[in-house]
Every structure is written in C-alpha cells, then in structure tokens.
Amino acid sequence: MNEKVGFWQDLLWRLEALAFDATVGLLRLFPVDTASDLGASLLKTLGPISPVQKVVLRNLDLAFPDKDVGWKARICRAQWDNLGRTFAEIAMMDRITIANGRIVVQNAERLEEIKLSGRPVVFISGHFANWEIMPSVINEAGVICQMTYRAANNPYVDARWRKARERYGTQLFAPKGGDGAKELLAGMARGESVALMNDQKFNRGVSTPFFSRPVDTAPGPARLALRFGTVLQPMTVERTDRARFRVTVCDPINVVDTGRKSEDIDATVCKVSNFIEDAVRARPEAWFWVHKRWPNDAYKSAAETPGHKN
Template sequence: MSDGSKAKNPRAGSRKHKTPRTDEERRARRRRKRERRDKHSAARQARRAARKAAKQKRRDTALRRAGTSDFLQRRMAGLMRFLFNWAQAVGRLRASRIAARVTRVFGRLSKENKLGAANIAAAYPDKSEAERAAILSEVWDNLAAQAIEYAFLQDLVADFDPENMQDGPVEVVGIEHIHALRDSGKAGIIFGAHIGNWELVAAIGARLGLPVVAPYRPPTNPYIAAEMEKRRSAFVEDLVVSGPGTARQVARALAKGNHIGVLVDQRIAEGQAIPFFGRMSLSNPVVGVMARLFDCPVHGSFSVRLPDGRFHVTMTPPLALPRDAKGRVDAEGANVVVHGMVEQWVRSAPGQWLWLHDRWRYGRRKHNKQF
C-alpha cells in the first residue's frame, strides 16, 4: 500500500481475540478440551462395548441353537451312558478320582468357579486364600463323584445293611427316626441340601420303607432327563417337576399321607429373605408353609462323603418348630430354623456343598449386609 502500512489479517485478529487473557480463562479452556476428549472417548468405548455385546449375543445364540439340536442332545445323552458304563467297568472309587482330576482342570475355566470362589470368600472371610482354594477344589471333586455315583446308586443301596452298617458303604445316624416316621402312619416332611451325595438320602429312605415324593428340576436335555428320571424312579415314589404348580402337588401328596423330600438350599426368586452365612438370601419357604398347613412332623437329613469312600447319612429327630399365639406353626420362623440347620451342615463339610450356585443373587445391593 502507498502509505507503507500492512493490511491486518482478520483471522489473526480473531485468534488474538479468542486467546485467553487470564489464568481462569486458560483453565476453563483446558477443562472444556478435556470434557470434549472424555466425551469422545466414552462414545468410542460405548460403541466398542456394544459391538462386543452383539458379537457375544450372536455367539451365545449359536451355541444355544446347537445345544438344543436333537442330534447334539442325543450325542450328549449317549456320552453320559458311555461314562456310566466306563465307570462301572473301572470301579466307583477309581472312576471318581479320575473324574475329579478332569473336573478340577476344566472347572477352573468356568464362570461357576469364579462365582464359587466369591461365595466362599464372603462366607469365610477369616480363612486364608489357600484354605478357601482347598474348599473350592473339594467342591469340584464332590461334584464329579456325585455324577459318577449315579451309575452306582442302586448298588450302594443294595449293599446297605441296616443290621450291619459298619461293614457297608453307608452308615445312618438316626435310623430310629426313619423307622418312627415310617410306622407313624402320618405324612411328614424331610428336607435336605446339596451336600455329599444328596440323591443317596432319598434312596436309603426308600430302602428302609420311607419313599418320598420329591420336587426336582429336570435337565434341559430331554434324553438326559429321561435317563435320570429312570434312575431316580427306583427310589423316589413320585417326581414332581418344579414349576408354578409344584406347591399344589406337594400339598396334595401330604394330604394323601405321603412323605415329602425336598432340597431347600437353593435360591428361590419369590422366596423368604433369610440370613444365610451372614447375608440375606431369598430361600425356599416350602417347609414352613407346608408344616403350617398340615402340622406334620419335619425332619432334616443329609449325607457326608467319608475319606474311605463310604457315606455318613444323618436323620434328625422331628424338629420343635416355633408356633404362634394360636398354636399353629409359624411358617417364617420355621424356615429360619430350617435354613439355620442347613448352614450348620454346610459348615461341618464346606467342601461338599454346591457353592457354585448363586445363592445370594437377588437383593445383593440391599441385603448383602453382615449380621
């Protein structure tokens, strides 16, 4: 230009105007940049998580479809029968040891292993890491032995001699209570838990003339379910499939004077909130409800696996359940007593209980407080 002055750059002036002039403005500008960066980063992470979840959902759907195919279900049932035949060929104790080694290896890779470790840690905060790991390892051993022993259950019962229990595979403490309930002519409730070999309790009861009507949840594989039902029917008077009508069927059986055998240690979504190992858990209320309706004797029974391969079965005397002012059984109080006994059983043999079940799932945020 003729006057020698330089033209002003409008962008330079604009940048100069936007440049923070105070420390507070600089901090605000940096904060806005961080917020934008964090927002974009969170959006990217959300997109990645959504893609990963969709991929996992597709994989799970494919696995479910494969698992429910008739071809694969038949093959799985055939594999189970093959394992039972193999176990009978090599013997119960040896087959149980081999199955335990395999189950420990593959069990560690499952999500149930992590769940079991968390449950044991919450129940036994004072035990060392090594002690809790030993309990979890024994849980897998017991589960493997339980599966193998389906092939030998009838043999175990056939070899049980109530007159000479010390030389047989099963010893029973409280056998007089079994005889008394059998001879009373009254309906009764026998509750148990997933401890030791939980099928053996009902089998020994039937051997002593005390068959039970038992609610159960069949496997999703119909061919495996049919095989297991056939084996259970040898010692269970009637099997009631768990579902919406279970309570009515149990009530009808008691009204006819039958005996009910029920495993009460698993979570029931609509159950009674009861402290179990120091944490609230929704628990099976059927014992207290039926005892109140029918005012029948209630016994507890469970089995423990002994180191030499034998079993120790306990039958308690009839419980003195709490009652209300009118003399009727207090259903909720009775269930507290029942689940308190189950906890005592588990504490006596923690490695033989099914810690792999999410007993405390519902109400974890509200009810996981200590007592």
C-alpha cells in the first residue's frame, strides 16, 4: 500500500481478506463441479432478493422489449446461476484447463498463428459465461499477453486476486487508468498482445448502438489496434455443462483505416459493439446483466413504462 491508512480501516481490510481466504479455501476443498454448483445455488437464492435484481430486469426490458415476462424471469434466474458458478470457479481456475478437458477451443490454430507471428493483436471479449476463461486460454496457448484489471479497493484482497490469477498463468497486469494505458502501449511495442473486455459502460466513450439503443463504448481497443496496425481478435466463452466451457476464437475484426482517425475509430468501435450484441443475443443467460450498460435516462424510461413492475 502506498498510502498510509488508519488502524480501523486497515483492520477492516484484513478481516475482509481473512473472509476471502476462508471462502476460497472452503471452495477449493470441493471438486470443481461441486464448487460451481454451490455458487449457483447461493446466487440463485440471494440474487433475486437483492437490489440488483431490479437492474437485471430493467436491462432485460431494454434489450428485449418484445419478450414476455416469463421469458425474462427465466433468463434472470439463469444468469444468477451462471454468475454464482463464475464466482465460485474463479477460486479454482487452475483446475479448469484445456489440458484436463474442461475447456474446448474452436479455431485454436488462430492462437498458434498469433504466437508464432511475433506480432501483437488486441484480444477483445465481453463478460460471457466465466470471463476469466479467455485469459486462461490465451495463456495456455502460449501467447504473451497483457491483461487489464480493476484493482479491488481492499489492497489485501487485490493481492490475493492477483495471486489467484497467477495460479493459471496470468503474470502480466496493466491496471485500468492512465498508468495502465502506458503499460499497454509499452507492451505492444515489445510485441506483446493485450486482452480487454469491451462490453461495459465507459463514460465519454464512443456512442454506439447496442440493442437499438445508444451506449457509451470504450474506444481503447480500437485505438490500440489502429496505432499498431493490427487486428481486433474477438473471442467468446460458452458454458456447456457446469464447469465446462467452449471458447471460440472468432474471425478477426479489421480496423477501419481511411486516414480519418476519429471516424475510423468510431466505425471500428461500432463493429465491436455489434460483436458483443450478437454474442449476448446468442446466449442471453450467460451475460453480465447486473451492470448498468445503458445511460441513466434509459433506465428512467424503463421504470416509467406502463405495466413495468420491477
């Protein structure tokens, strides 16, 4: 920790870290599928009675206005199942690998090509199924890649998250923010690829259509690809059964490059937004619906819609 904190704050952080250790330690006592089942059962019980339930349902209203209440209720319950599994599985990602058959990779030859080329690419994905699977697969394929992350407020817990990721091979981190951007640029200049999630709200981002509604989308991945003359390499993750997954290395997204930089970035970000939407439509139960992806006024409109009961 760089900043000095008070005794009580430090004590609280340490207690939270102990609780984190106890939870992870308990989960790691179980077989992977059993731990995944426990996580699913817990969030299917607690999620629907939490305040976040309202966010999930409003998101579904915004994305799928034509779907009936029963369909949305099923998707809502299924996404809690998936989210609970994901949280539990993160405690044992070193046991979910290609080598032990829990991950199957479609178009794996593309990763081999990237590794052998010596040229960086910008991997992109969204919070699909267990989103930690993507960096795990990239690492297991031998591609040198920087991973971004948002540091936990608790520095002791943050250190544990980093160590957990190191167990499945993730060694390079670029914290989100200005310093992280510099690290990504330096890494790509060395020939290292980067991996970014590009499906979350980004204030002052590029306005793109997402389920026919405007959202702010981060331009960072498109900027990096344009700057280094490379491609955006999308990947999707699907849960096939409990703690088993299929990862698809999709066709590369070529950056628009007409010489008009601002317009080119906007056009490329729209391509990314389309990729994310297509993946969500294909498996809506597996996306991270607990996040407020749309602008605040969209949620206000959803709440005021006649017949809305969230």
